Amino acid sequence: KNEVEQSPQNLTAQEGEFITINCSYSVGISALHWLQQHPGGGIVSLFMLSSGKKKHGRLIATINIQEKHSSLHITASHPRDSAVYICAVSRGRGATNKLIFGTGTLLAVQP
Amino acid sequence: GAGVSQTPSNKVTEKGKYVELRCDPISGHTALYWYRQSLGQGPEFLIYFQGTGAADDSGLPNDRFFAVRPEGSVSTLKIQRTERGDSAVYLCASSWGSGANVLTFGAGSRLTVL
Secondary structure, three states: OOOEEEEOOEEEEEOOOOEEEEEEEOOOEEEEEEEEEOOOOOEEEEEEEOOEEEEEOOEEEEEEOOOOEEEEEEOOOOHHHOEEEEEEEEEOOOOOOOEEEOOOEEEEEEO | OOOOEEEOOEEEEOOOOOEEEEEEOOOOOOEEEEEEEOOOOOOEEEEEEEOOEEEEOOOOOOOOEEEEOOOOOOEEEEEOOOOHHHOEEEEEEEEOOOOOOOOEEOOOEEEEEO
16 A cells, blocks of 8 residues: 555546545655646646645645645636646655655646 | 756666766755656655765665765766666755755656667
8 A cells, every 4th residue: 555645546627627636645744745747747846734724826735634634626727737736745753855655646627 | 046957858778878867956955856757657766965965865776876966966866787677757856954845846857778
């Protein structure tokens, strides 16, 4: 079993829909990262969080440390949001960015 | 620089050859990470530098892989006697300080070993 699990693996949505991507982890962490990777493109950091909730534009990330679960929400989705979304964790207390990655969620937003 | 720069962007080599991949991190970022991403997989940790020293090289798969960061800025990942299984995208990322901080990734170097 992977230490970081994401669901769903694939997601197709219509433009304008509200999207949720889930991440569960089984290890102690100091921080959780949400990353975005466009096909053939580099990885962009969206959020790093260790508690609560963060918002940036149409993106919202939440984390529940007790339940070892995080969600990434996209409001009013747009075709340009189509990408792979990756959850990754920094393991342990005060740990570095030696990240453990999930396998990613491939999102396709259709016009 | 403005971002993390990796060169070359693509490298095709023959089995058994030696390869060097370069990473130029964001100016002032003391932490530098190398990850490897095979097709259809998430990135896997290779090595982490804090300044000039390799703070954690536990992800290097074997002794054919080596990395240096002699002046605490640019890093070079070196692969000897390349094998077909080394084919992957090699990602470099950098961040401030030694803790868990926001990472900035380079675009990656795609290595293909024929």
